[in-house]
Amino acid sequence: MRVSEVVKEAGQRNNSAVTYHFGSWQNLLLAVWDSHTVPINAERAALIADARDRDEFDLRAMVSAYLDPLVADMARHRPSYWARFSEQWLATVNLDYLTLDAEAEADQPRTESVLVLHALLMDIRDSLHHLPEDSRDRRAALMGRYVIGALAAWEREDDPVVPLDDLRRELLSTALALLQAP
Incomplete structure (x- = not known):
């Protein structure tokens, strides 16, 4: 999207409004x-702390902590554009985005959250542990891309056939399968 389109969409007339x-x-x-x-990762931190406190911080809890706050954010902001925004960012980074070199890392958002x-x-x-060490970063990154891509596709639907919570349950199962596959 061009700056002029964002300015127009925001109801502004001056193209220097962004600046x-x-x-x-x-x-x-x-x-x-x-x-x-910030709110997504605050919710993630709470889910992680709760799972750790219950001594249930297993792969399912980790994937839920990744997925559930994204879905909650999408439900809060209807219509939602967050997954599509994230998908566009992911299109600019390496496939294996968990392994960032110093130059690429400088371009990535790095806030405390x-x-x-x-x-x-x-x-x-x-x-x-079932994967060779050199494949683990990529598999975790692929799971993240899969989840974001599916959520972005849901956002693009004018009248989603699948309720968001049903999609969340399906994504949890399939993301776990993707991570656990040999």
């Missing part, structure tokens, strides 16, 4: 990113 309010296009994207990731997501994805990766 005036955010300083740059990148800062606008980071503001959108933070507006969603994102550390919760990163730690969760590392926990998922570290639980994949």
Whole structure:
């Protein structure tokens, strides 16, 4: 999307509104990113802490902690665009985005709340003992791409046939299958 389209959609007439309010296009994207990731990752942190307290922090709990806050955010913001926004970001990074080099890492959003997501994805990766070590990052990253892609496809539907909570249950099962496959 071009800046002029965003400005028009926001009801502004001045194409420099983005620069005036955010300083740059990148800062606008980071503001959108933070507006969603902060509450999503706060919810993730609570789910993780609860599962750890119950001594039930297994792969299913980890995937639920990844998925459920995304679905809750989508339900809060109807219509939702967050999964599509995330899908566009994922299109700009390496397939194996958990293994970032220093140059690529500089382009990625790094807020304190994102550390919760990163730690969760590392926990998922570290639980994949059935895979060779050099495949674990990629498998966890593929799971993330799969979930975001499916949620983005759901968002694009004008009248979704599948209720969001039903999709959440199906994504949980299939994401677990993807992670547990040999």
